[in-house]
Amino acid sequence: MPKVTLINPDDTRTELEVAVGDSVMRAATAAGLDGIVGDCGGGLSCSTCHVVIVDDAYFAKAPEISPTEDQMLDFTAMDREPNSRLSCQLVMTDEMDGLVVRVADPQL
Template sequence: MAKITYVNADGDSTIIDVANGDSVMRGAVLNGVKGIVAQCGGGASCGTCHVYVDPENTKPLADMHRVEDELLYFTACERKENSRLSCQLPVSEELDGLVVHLPEKQL
């Protein structure tokens, strides 16, 4: 398990223990984190699980696949250098302490 911190747009944060093998998105959905819509359920086809990885992150993240890279151009909020789709971030113990910031909207 890894503790993942989800920071919403107004600055409130929620820390969730996410099981190894789940995605950062699934951890949010299973625990009712508002701000992650996940319309496609993790299939990397909707972009409604967009997050901004904390700029101070030193955790090893999965490489960005071409499909994720393309979808990030069509998210509801601005794509930034640290934008990722949380469905494409598999959780492992190495991600313990990861902080992600949620955009103001997903749709």
């Protein structure tokens, strides 16, 4: 199963296995990680699942940003960065195995 590493706001790292077709947000909230809120359950209406992809190569492998996600990224609590994504839209593929993301702080 593909793995993702989340760099938490306190600089600890959490490695999670994420099933292909599942989102990073769902895996993180199921694991009880506080840094990812995911208030809207992946409905692209809360922006509380903000992460920054550390490696540009993985940013290119990630699913394309939809116009709605692009708009929502302008309303995140932490300022948007060039590699910002909403983790509910980061749906895992085998190609994304090894993804590392920094959890945005704050989310609210």
